[in-house]
Amino acid sequence: MMTSLLSVRSLTTAFDTEHGKVVSVDDVSFDVQHGETLAIVGESGSGKSVTALSVMHLLGPTGSIESGELLFDGQNITALDEKAMQKLRGNDMSMIFQEPMTALNPVLTIGNQLIEAILLHQSMTKKEACATAINMLEKVGLPRAAQIMKQYAFSLSGGMRQRVMIAMALVSKPKLLIADEPTTALDVTVQAQIMRLLKELCQQSNTSIMLITHDLGVVAEMADQVIVMYAGQIVEIADVYTLFEKSLHPYTEGLLASIPSMVFDGKQLESIPGSIPARYQELAGCRFANRCKYATERCRIEKPQLEEISAGHFTRCFEWQTLEKGGVAR
Amino acid sequence: MNKPLLVLANVKTYYPVKTGFMNLKTDYIKAVDDVSFELMAGETLGLVGESGCGKSTLGRTIIGLEPLTEGRILFNGNELNFKTERVSLSKQIQIVFQDPYSSLNPRQTVGKLLAEPLHVHKIVAKNEVETEVERLLELVGLPKTAKERYPHEFSGGQRQRIGIARALALRPKLIICDEPVSALDVSIQAQIMNLFKQLQQELGLTYLFIAHGLGAVKYISDRIAVMYAGKIVEIGSAEQIFTNPQHDYTKKLLNAYPVPDPRKRSIVVQQGQNDA
Numbered sequence: 001m002m003t004s005l006l007s008v009r010s011l012t013t014a015f016d017t018e019h020g021k022v023v024s025v026d027d028v029s030f031d032v033q034h035g036e037t038l039a040i041v042g043e044s045g046s047g048k049s050v051t052a053l054s055v056m057h058l059l060g061p062t063g064s065i066e067s068g069e070l071l072f073d074g075q076n077i078t079a080l081d082e083k084a085m086q087k088l089r090g091n092d093m094s095m096i097f098q099e100p101m102t103a104l105n106p107v108l109t110i111g112n113q114l115i116e117a118i119l120l121h122q123s124m125t126k127k128e129a130c131a132t133a134i135n136m137l138e139k140v141g142l143p144r145a146a147q148i149m150k151q152y153a154f155s156l157s158g159g160m161r162q163r164v165m166i167a168m169a170l171v172s173k174p175k176l177l178i179a180d181e182p183t184t185a186l187d188v189t190v191q192a193q194i195m196r197l198l199k200e201l202c203q204q205s206n207t208s209i210m211l212i213t214h215d216l217g218v219v220a221e222m223a224d225q226v227i228v229m230y231a232g233q234i235v236e237i238a239d240v241y242t243l244f245e246k247s248l249h250p251y252t253e254g255l256l257a258s259i260p261s262m263v264f265d266g267k268q269l270e271s272i273p274g275s276i277p278a279r280y281q282e283l284a285g286c287r288f289a290n291r292c293k294y295a296t297e298r299c300r301i302e303k304p305q306l307e308e309i310s311a312g313h314f315t316r317c318f319e320w321q322t323l324e325k326g327g328v329a330r
Numbered sequence: 331m332n333k334p335l336l337v338l339a340n341v342k343t344y345y346p347v348k349t350g351f352m353n354l355k356t357d358y359i360k361a362v363d364d365v366s367f368e369l370m371a372g373e374t375l376g377l378v379g380e381s382g383c384g385k386s387t388l389g390r391t392i393i394g395l396e397p398l399t400e401g402r403i404l405f406n407g408n409e410l411n412f413k414t415e416r417v418s419l420s421k422q423i424q425i426v427f428q429d430p431y432s433s434l435n436p437r438q439t440v441g442k443l444l445a446e447p448l449h450v451h452k453i454v455a456k457n458e459v460e461t462e463v464e465r466l467l468e469l470v471g472l473p474k475t476a477k478e479r480y481p482h483e484f485s486g487g488q489r490q491r492i493g494i495a496r497a498l499a500l501r502p503k504l505i506i507c508d509e510p511v512s513a514l515d516v517s518i519q520a521q522i523m524n525l526f527k528q529l530q531q532e533l534g535l536t537y538l539f540i541a542h543g544l545g546a547v548k549y550i551s552d553r554i555a556v557m558y559a560g561k562i563v564e565i566g567s568a569e570q571i572f573t574n575p576q577h578d579y580t581k582k583l584l585n586a587y588p589v590p591d592p593r594k595r596s597i598v599v600q601q602g603q604n605d606a
Contacts, residue, residue: 043515044486158381187380188543189586192596214515217588221595240592258520259590260545268527269549271520275485 003074004031005208006055006176011068013047013054023066023281024050026232032176037202037209039223039240041216041255045276047232048212052178055210056095057085073175091121094169098181100161104153110137110164111149114171121172136167140197159190163197170201177202178210183218195221216259220244228252231280231287234306237314248309248320250292286318294319334404335504335536336369336392341401343384343391361387363560364401371503374530374537376547376568378583379557385540388557389506392538393425405504421451424497428509430489434481440467440492441477447499466495469532471525487518494525498533507539511546523549544583548572556580 013025025047032038040048053059055070057080070078073092080088089095097103105113114133115126124132130149137145140163153161162182169177179198183191199222202209211222219226219240226243228236228251236249247253254272274291277283285300286292292299298318306316317323343362349355361384369375379385390396392403394412403410405423412419427433434443444463448454454462464474470491481489490510497505507526511519527550529535541547547554548568555565556579564577575581589596 043517188545189380189582192586192588195588214517215588216516217590220590220592221588223592244590244592255517256590258517260520260548261590269520269523271524272517273521275487275518 004033005073006032006210007069007071008051008055009069009071011051011054011070012066013050013059013063014066015059015063017062024232025054026281027068028229028232028234029068030227030234030237032208032210033225034175035203035206035208036224037199037211037222038225038227039211039213039219040227040229041213041219042229043214043276045231046229048229049180051229052095052180052210052212056089056093056178057082058089058095087121090117090174091172092174093176093178094172094174095178095180096162096165096169096182098184100158100165100185101153103165104161106153109150109152110156114149114164114168117168118171132171133167136171137164139201140164140167140170141193142167158186159194162186162190162194166194166198166201170205170207173205174207176208176210178212180212181214182211184213184215191218198222216244216255228255231276233287233316234314235288235316237306237312239312242310242313246324248313248315248323249317250294250319250323251288253323254291286316294322333371334368335371335373335406336538337402337404338368338392339366339402339404341365341388341391341403342399343387343396344399360384360560361396362391365557365560365562366401367555367562367565369504369536369538371536372530372534373553374539374551376544376551376554377538377540377557378542378544378547378554380542383557384560385542385557386508389425389508389538389540393423393506394419395425417451421500422502423504423506424500424502425506425508426490426493426497426510429513430486430493431513433493434489434496436481439478439480440484443481443492444477444496444499447496451500453500462499466499469498469529470495485518486514487521490514490522491525494522494529498529501533502535504536504538507537509540509542512542519546526550543587544571545587556583 009029011025011028012023014021014023028051040051042048054065065078069076077088111133115129118129118132134145134149137148142148142160142163182198183194186194195218198209213219223240226238226240227234228249230251236247236252243252247256257270258272260269272291277290280287285302286304289295289299296319304316304318306314308314309320341362342364344358344360347357347359349357365388377385387396391398410419441463444466445459448459448462463477467474467476472488472491481492484492511522514522530537539547539550551568553566554568554571555562556577558579564580571580575584
């Protein structure tokens with residue numbers, strides 16, 4: 001049996017704030033297999049980005065991993081010190097961020113930044129690093145790569161900047177690429193190009209992708225496995241086909257209904273009413289209950305657990321059978 | 331719905347750029363290049379195109395935030411002149427911006443933010459300002475207590491509701507929506523789109539709805555205009571654009587959208603070649 005590349009076990013991450021400790025990732029477990037694309041879906045504040053930052057140990061001074069275990073490539077990285085982590089980051093795991101403008105250094109040329117990233121992790125001469133960088137820029141589909149090496153971030157368009165970010169993340173042939181909303185800031189036409197590029201490059205080098213997004217359209221195009229998060233918890237896990245065909249959580253159902261379809265049918269767009277409750281940690285029952293059309297009395301007083309319905313399909317809902325039958329709203 | 335509220339005739343917005351030896355030559359960036367259309371009262375026109383196609387510049391030109399280089403803009407049959415009629419025009423045309431994080435003053439409470447235009451334009455008597463602010467908040471689905479709080483205390487979707495309330499404060503006829511949902515989560519986008527639709531039915535508003543994708547404008551638009559490189563390349567009813575697109579660029583925009591069905595993936599990569 002193949003072991004998974006990344007194994008997250010009961011991860012709980014909290015932040016120190018003026019109002020005390022806030023748990024933003026609550027008992028999250030999942031695995032990323034070699035060469036697989038795992039999507040983590042949820043709206044702002046659901047804890048999806050914090051989950052990724054926990055894996056990278058990039059929580060900043062106020063955040064910390066409270067409990068749980070992170071296994072990367074057979075190694076326990078939960079309590080790895082900063083120096084060892086630095087070696088891992090950018091080498092075996094890299095990350096690309098949502099906003100390619102703020103993620104690139106505005107006062108260094110693209111070439112300088114790429115060469116710096118290469119020299120930090122690989123032993124080669126500056127000349128070789130320069131050639132590798134140009135080669136990588138060509139690989140991500142940028143025209144006139146040698147010229148772009150001399151340019152600054154501001155002179156590139158959003159799509160080009162995101163390609164530079166991808167080049168920088170993939171230059172060390174990482175085993176795991178964490179992509180935090182890589183296409184959210186981009187146009188739809190550019191989004192399709194970037195998604196294709198990510199998929200192709202990762203396929204070539206057998207890189208696993210952890211894709212963080214709120215857009216289920218992107219998930220349908222890219223993912224193998226999908227995790228849906230809400231208010232710090234996993235509410236549903238399924239492979240991508242099962243999720244889109246027979247989702248068993250009302251939140252996933254709402255997310256699916258709120259994607260605008262490209263077929264003209266004159267229908268009203270459905271939405272999930274309300275937003276994530278502010279102090280959801282203190283709720284007695286299900287965290288989604290106040291926005292859920294299936295909610296019963298039980299949902300407000302008792303906490304649902306993540307339950308395996310069929311092989312590999314988990315849901316955190318008491319009413320999943322109602323959804324399975326076609327979903328009769330109460 | 332038979333009288334045009336807004337008429338654009340050969341509208342051009344050019345920006346001069348100095349180039350050549352000693353910057354002596356002046357070139358022009360044609361952000362909006364010869365755009366003409368009519369917008370009927372009570373209608374919604376969706377305006378879509380990619381970044382840099384000039385759609386936002388067009389919106390900003392209509393509301394007077396960018397200078398008009400050439401052409402005519404008629405509002406209610408009269409030529410728009412922002413130099414002399416700024417105050418009376420801003421009562422009739424309003425704009426909702428893309429980024430609800432940077433378009434609200436962080437140092438003002440929501441109540442103050444909404445009361446200011448009411449004071450400046452004397453929309454209601456001084457002692458009625460408070461109740462008017464509450465009415466506006468209720469209109470966009472926010473609690474009355476929101477007026478005592480600051481913008482940072484709200485989520486992105488709620489902030490966009492505040493932005494909409496502020497645009498509605500002057501009771502305008504036309505609202506230019508400049509990508510009002512692009513910065514929001516998909517589930518929240520749907521809420522805000524439905525709010526726009528509901529407000530239109532209640533208040534009889536006319537919208538020019540700008541977006542970069544066709545998905546966002548589909549549910550709200552009566553007609554859709556597709557813009558590319560400063561020009562409108564196709565304009566037609568929403569149904570026509572979706573079921574029978576004529577221009578290649580419109581087809582490209584339609585195809586670029588990810589299909590929310592994993593079995594119809596457009597990205598097909600050869601499987602199994604590199605598996606160890």
